[in-house]
Amino acid sequence: xxxxxxxxxxxxxxxxxxxxxxxxxxxxxxxxxxxxQHLWGKGQPGWTxxxxxxxxxxxxxxxxxxxxxxxxxxxxxxxxxxxxxxxxNEHGPFAVIRQHPANERRVTLNPETSKVTIExxxxxxxxxxxxxxxxxGYQHDYLTEDFWAASVDFFVLAMVFWVLSGLWLWWxxxxxxxxxxxxxxxxxxxFLIFLRTT
Amino acid sequence: xxxxxxxRRLHLYLALSLSPWFLMYGVxxxxxxxxxYFQELDKSKGPLWTKVLERDYDVPxxxxxxxxxxxxxxxxxxxxxxxxxxxQGPNQINVYVYTFLQSTQAxxxxxxxxxxxxxxxxxxxxxxxxxxxxxxxxxxxxxDTLWGIVVDLVCLGFILWIVTGLVMWWSLPxxxxxxxxxxxxxxxxxxxxxxxx
Numbered sequence: 001x002x003x004x005x006x007x008x009x010x011x012x013x014x015x016x017x018x019x020x021x022x023x024x025x026x027x028x029x030x031x032x033x034x035x036x037q038h039l040w041g042k043g044q045p046g047w048t049x050x051x052x053x054x055x056x057x058x059x060x061x062x063x064x065x066x067x068x069x070x071x072x073x074x075x076x077x078x079x080x081x082x083x084x085x086x087x088x089n090e091h092g093p094f095a096v097i098r099q100h101p102a103n104e105r106r107v108t109l110n111p112e113t114s115k116v117t118i119e120x121x122x123x124x125x126x127x128x129x130x131x132x133x134x135x136x137g138y139q140h141d142y143l144t145e146d147f148w149a150a151s152v153d154f155f156v157l158a159m160v161f162w163v164l165s166g167l168w169l170w171w172x173x174x175x176x177x178x179x180x181x182x183x184x185x186x187x188x189x190x191f192l193i194f195l196r197t198t
Numbered sequence: 199x200x201x202x203x204x205x206r207r208l209h210l211y212l213a214l215s216l217s218p219w220f221l222m223y224g225v226x227x228x229x230x231x232x233x234x235y236f237q238e239l240d241k242s243k244g245p246l247w248t249k250v251l252e253r254d255y256d257v258p259x260x261x262x263x264x265x266x267x268x269x270x271x272x273x274x275x276x277x278x279x280x281x282x283x284x285x286q287g288p289n290q291i292n293v294y295v296y297t298f299l300q301s302t303q304a305x306x307x308x309x310x311x312x313x314x315x316x317x318x319x320x321x322x323x324x325x326x327x328x329x330x331x332x333x334x335x336x337x338x339x340x341x342d343t344l345w346g347i348v349v350d351l352v353c354l355g356f357i358l359w360i361v362t363g364l365v366m367w368w369s370l371p372x373x374x375x376x377x378x379x380x381x382x383x384x385x386x387x388x389x390x391x392x393x394x395x
Contacts, residue, residue, distance in 0.1 A: 180214050
């Protein structure tokens with residue numbers, strides 16, 4: 001039993017190392033947000049023009065902005081998670097933000113000229129990590145997003161498992177019980193003090 | 199004590215002392231991932247905010263940073279805790295006051311010259327997400343700064359777990375084969391997500 005627990009504890013940790021690293025780096029960057037903003041710039045990163053294209057497709061009558069956005073992205077071979085900003089009335093220009101942790105793009109369509117402008121978000125490490133950190137949930141329409149959300153849930157389960165199996169493995173090592181109990185209880189005590197005072 | 203021994207003990211004691219944070223970040227991440235579920239659970243429990251104060255109020259509003267105004271509103275309303283001040287609309291300034299166990303918002307209506315203070319009902323899911331999201335060094339209170347330092351220590355703890363864990367894995371030659379499979383499988387899956395999301 002003990003050996004199996006040790007092996008699962010270890011192989012799970014090896015598999016999830018990239019997730020642990022990403023969450024650690026992003027947490028550190030968010031904890032020191034002002035410092036990193038000072039280093040790399042404040043506010044949202046700007047947009048750099050990438051290319052222009054012509055949209056030859058058609059939208060169904062009375063199509064909702066999200067429906068139009070999906071048709072546009074599919075036509076440009078850029079389908080994936082997005083949000084959409086309609087400017088003015090339903091016939092006015094609209095912009096689609098194609099979300100991506102590393103390579104976010106803005107696609108703007110002018111329906112009068114059918115001209116599409118594609119811009120790339122300036123890359124900043126702190127934004128990249130923060131976007132990745134915040135990406136979760138099953139609210140998107142894309143299977144890859146669901147898989148990512150499932151991987152986040154799996155990571156959560158692994159964290160709980162690491163704590164529980166770690167406690168089990170610690171208790172088996174009789175020589176470490178006293179110092180281990182001191183470490184555990186002092187951690188809990190400090191946590192509770194923060195809970196009461198912060 | 200050998201280096202190997204030291205490495206094992208560091209891995210163990212670090213994990214034991216930081217386990218409350220580890221558990222809190224884990225469980226609260228689940229709440230972040232399933233907001234609709236927790237929203238539904240809370241639906242039947244009545245209004246989230248309860249008015250505790252309403253009074254006439256008239257103070258000048260600065261053009262730039264709203265934090266000094268937020269501090270003044272808190273002082274005038276008898277509130278304490280970490281806070282943020284922001285403009286809710288052209289005629290409304292909100293001050294959000296947060297402690298782990300209690301949240302309050304003060305709404306200053308500029309056109310009506312009114313100050314309204316509301317307490318938020320305790321919700322366990324929001325308690326967890328509030329703890330998860332708390333960090334940084336912008337607040338003036340010492341306990342908030344200390345929490346920010348602890349968040350840094352937890353980050354350092356994660357890095358040390360990775361390093362000491364890798365050393366322990368490498369020192370067990372019989373696990374190297376499957377260990378490589380797990381590690382490279384994780385890196386490949388993560389890279390795939392990074393490019394396909």
